[in-house]
Amino acid sequence: MKERNRIIVIGGVACGPKAAARARRCDPQAKITVIEQGEFISYAGCGLTYYIDGVIEVRNALLSRTPQDFKKTMDIDVLTGTQVTSINRVAHQVETMDLKTGKRAVMDYDKLVLATGAKPVIPPIEGRDLQGIFTLKTIQDAEAILSFITSNKAQKAAIVGAGLIGIEAAESLTSRGLKVTVVEALDWVLPTLLDAEVAAFLTRHLEDKGVNLLLSQMVTRFEGDGDGKVRYVVTKKTRVEADMVLLAIGVRPNVKLAKDAGLAIGVTGAISVNDYLQTSDPDIYAGGDCVENTNLITGSKVYTPMGSTANKHGRVIGTNITGGQDSFPGVLGTAILKAFDCNVGRVGMSEIEARKAGFNVTTALVPAHEHAGYYPNNERILVKLVSDTETHQIIGGQVVGRGEAAKRIDVLATALTFGGKIETLANLDLGYAPPYNSAMDPLHHAANVIRNKCSGLAKALRPAEVKGKINKDEDFIFLDVRERDEWQEWRIEAPQIKLLPHPLLRKQLDKIPKDKEIVTLCLTSVRAYQAQRTLEGAGFRNVKFVDGSLVAWPYETVGNSKEK
């Protein structure tokens, strides 16, 4: 047996340093080396948009530890500016190159950790090499953007891609005083994360904040000025002026080193690892943005790079490379972001994803107050809940709005992890006090809506279905059961719509034709559902309410409201 376990960790941002630190705590004797090709280690990649924003003022705030810290406090050697050029699995060696001097060296390992991360996808678009076109992944990227904005007095920015980084950057650059256009090839913002009606809520908010959104548009080329600087972003439909461009269409795992060493690459294109985060070579572990994960709902492999996952990977790896045994179960695709004053979160599968995966789903779309309605500073959120119609299992959730969203996402993430059902969600003993919640949490409401739908008590149409009926000029009664003053302030305009306030409904039942389809609407669905039940009780046979009612209605409306 060797005296000291020799551990080499390739990659010094999130998973790598975590694995090294954990390994040190588990094995005080191991010889541990972290090799990072960049200048910095342990930096907060997820904070870069806030650095651009100015919310985080000092670059050092993003740097949690220096190589010197690692050496002094944990006896871990850190080589920055050093690239691993190849892995010799048979000899258990890596070849390194000092990026400044070009000097090569060979190092022995007993256990090797790949935490090589990911790099931004650069689409093969004409003009992509023009000055002023950036990606955002490293501290250097952020500094290059800031410096370009300043030295070029940039006033207009285009962001390609309306994913997490694209939306966060839209806020950052707007805060810096730039006029921002976001170009997204798919039909709505956060297209791989949200369903259309939830995204519509965010879209309204972004537009209110002055962001110009170009959806369903592919960038065909970038045009420059005479000096080789970007000037325009061109799509098939339009040409947008831009002093700078941020490419934010996603990242790809850095797998070259692994591939060259003959390690298995998974279906997603990321490194394949087992539950112990072991690659196809038992002495080589991998974690963070370079590996694929198991989706806890479907069991299938997914590529969902996240700083939070990378840190958990690091701990598991640190344990396993020092003789312990720990495993990483998988992910739920949880994501959350702040977009100006709007909180947006999602977990599990969207309705679209779930239907694609073959689930028969029942959903709820519930506008709700973030806490007790009578307690001040109360903002709304819109909750979408997705469940399996047969098993009643919760399979996903989305929350959007100015109100508290992160808590609801985390509760759903926890319930999803345990394979929780709608019935259990409806009765969770969540913390209740007026500053934090209503007596019934929005998630309780959403779960109950699904229970009501499953039992046949509640019958709803999604906004898109109702809009379709209006567009097709169908003959139905669209019954808005709010009060007259609410109607005057804000309403949907459609030939079928008719105001009949809820308190008058019982008295005026004879005025409603019994043979027609009736669709009820209110502000949040509470009264519309009650009206559906009242009408059914009075013998009407074809009544449904609009899911989420006016608050969740993503189409054009007349008038205005703070609820909008």
Next chain:
Amino acid sequence: MKERNRIIVIGGVACGPKAAARARRCDPQAKITVIEQGEFISYAGCGLTYYIDGVIEVRNALLSRTPQDFKKTMDIDVLTGTQVTSINRVAHQVETMDLKTGKRAVMDYDKLVLATGAKPVIPPIEGRDLQGIFTLKTIQDAEAILSFITSNKAQKAAIVGAGLIGIEAAESLTSRGLKVTVVEALDWVLPTLLDAEVAAFLTRHLEDKGVNLLLSQMVTRFEGDGDGKVRYVVTKKTRVEADMVLLAIGVRPNVKLAKDAGLAIGVTGAISVNDYLQTSDPDIYAGGDCVENTNLITGSKVYTPMGSTANKHGRVIGTNITGGQDSFPGVLGTAILKAFDCNVGRVGMSEIEARKAGFNVTTALVPAHEHAGYYPNNERILVKLVSDTETHQIIGGQVVGRGEAAKRIDVLATALTFGGKIETLANLDLGYAPPYNSAMDPLHHAANVIRNKCSGLAKALRPAEVKGKINKDEDFIFLDVRERDEWQEWRIEAPQIKLLPHPLLRKQLDKIPKDKEIVTLCLTSVRAYQAQRTLEGAGFRNVKFVDGSLVAWPYETVGNSKEK
């Protein structure tokens, strides 16, 4: 078969109206009557302290529905100012009395719902009938307090009881400009909800806000002035001036009607119900503050009146009295409150409760940032996690601090509901973005601390154990491994304490005697734990760190810090 199901609901505050409304939606034909002895229905009892506070400005904000609303929109009859004087179970009748006219009547029911609530406990203390001594349960109570404060220009208030209402009222009355003293017979604030070291955090905050806390003191009598108004609150140790007194020592279920009707009363003194919320008479259901619940962890019966539970009960009852079948699984004793700028939450069992119930527990005490350390407006929280040492099951949690607590409590409530283990908690895919969280949530950290303790890697002493060693003048080395500037700003004073900054530790190992017990300390335990492992790696055999370190240290310290 009867034409219409006749439903009578006794009690119109939370569970009652909810049961009635749900019954209406399930059964459009039922004849539903709600009988309430007070003037108001559907009011927010949990908002009363905020009404006193002035945070909620208009009384009507607390009233969510009027009897007229119920009639118009749901065809539910509401009789206010009406008392049910007896239940004739054989005849399926209740006798009512109009409290204004004294007129009695008899009403038939098919299903009866008892939602009779609870009333404040009034301790048999001498002088309790003096003017200016209040309880707080109804809107009238709140108005009486406000009017007394104004008309008597009250400047000093004493609150008897440091439970949820007592602490919330301490904030409300302080906000109103009164100097508040809280007298609590037990040894710390929220004594039935929190463990001592978590409560100590809240105590410091309350004292910072000017609240005078008299702990471990029973009130022996109230003394009045010549006019029959309260003037002093007297304990065995002291006499406190008070222009008004709030008795907040808990509530008792209103069970007289049920008892008189021969219904089973449970071990807790509240009405006994089965999972369907059915009393010992199958046609009589009961819910809300008048019934006992099942504790989901122990399976035993508990009395934990909560508005949130009452609402859930209402839905279950509404379903069951109209031919459906729903059940209520039980509670976790979840509670949360805002006390000035401090958020305090708890769920499951405290360490004390768990030990009393025979659990062998492992705990973690983790100070953490509410979100990414580099993102602004970042406040700390202190998390206590309690787990079963054998099964690794989570059995309780407490969170206190200026930072976000409700989310962590709700995640724990969800995990507890599913019988979740520490290992699962450690890897939950919670939402991560810098404004909401760190890459590792405080709950992840707490779970990992417990895992490290269970695996023998981490060895800790709770603050009380270390304090005990200091008090007994034991010979050990108390090693503060923070930096010198941190030490100068804020530290523990003890003969055993010694500063040795973490980065110097490895170099100065020879200065530390190997035969002595070593207890390491830092700000939050991260460095202290690392130091424990470093020392063990260097051959030291008797090393422990202080759980939660300085942030969780509830005893006197020297200097000051924003972390305090």
